[in-house]
Amino acid sequence: MRIVAGRWRGRRLEAPEGAGTRPTADRVRQALFDMLWHAPWGGRERVEGALVLDAFAGTGALGLEALSRGAARAWFIERDRAALAVLRANLMACRVEEAEGRVIAGDATRPPRAESACGLIFLDPPYGAGLPGAALPALRRAGWVAPGALCCLETGRAEDMPDLPGWEPLAEREHGAARILVLRDTGA
Numbered sequence: 001m002r003i004v005a006g007r008w009r010g011r012r013l014e015a016p017e018g019a020g021t022r023p024t025a026d027r028v029r030q031a032l033f034d035m036l037w038h039a040p041w042g043g044r045e046r047v048e049g050a051l052v053l054d055a056f057a058g059t060g061a062l063g064l065e066a067l068s069r070g071a072a073r074a075w076f077i078e079r080d081r082a083a084l085a086v087l088r089a090n091l092m093a094c095r096v097e098e099a100e101g102r103v104i105a106g107d108a109t110r111p112p113r114a115e116s117a118c119g120l121i122f123l124d125p126p127y128g129a130g131l132p133g134a135a136l137p138a139l140r141r142a143g144w145v146a147p148g149a150l151c152c153l154e155t156g157r158a159e160d161m162p163d164l165p166g167w168e169p170l171a172e173r174e175h176g177a178a179r180i181l182v183l184r185d186t187g188a
Helices: 026-038 061-068 081-093 132-141
Strands: 051-055 073-078 101-105 118-123 145-156 167-175 178-185
Touching (some): 026 061, 026 145, 026 167, 026 178, 051 061, 051 132, 061 073, 061 081, 061 101, 073 081, 081 101, 118 132, 132 145
Parallel strands (some): 051 073, 051 118, 073 101
Antiparallel strands (some): 145 178, 167 178
16 A cells, blocks of 8 residues: 555555554545546645545545645544554654644544644545444534535445435545545535
């Protein structure tokens, strides 16, 4: 697994052993960032200079990809100990300073109060656990969601979608076993 584009293009990322963490594949990350960059509701400004939250961060691949492509700052929320160790190692390998990226050991369904509202949110919870419906409202209540924010949600292809009030679907793509949904905060 590698960073696809930007200043760290080609940088190899580590992943924890076992099936506990399922990193987003390089080709799925490329497709997602192509959508963010080129869609009518997207554009470079959705990534460049953005404040980013990578919830259920795992290896941190999504947040690191955003930083590599010019995001201003990223927060990574992860609770699994093995994933946290690999996440920290990946940030160190990319020489991410504390002012640019911060790891928060915690649960995205019960997040700490936000340091800043983020305009770009990556949500990649374990498939089939029903976590998007719990995490998005919790992140909003904790102040992580900026008005009009985009949320890039990865779920299993066959997974039933939860009701997500306050989020407008903009795009949906399927890649292998994964489904990517891009949602926009409506403030409702």
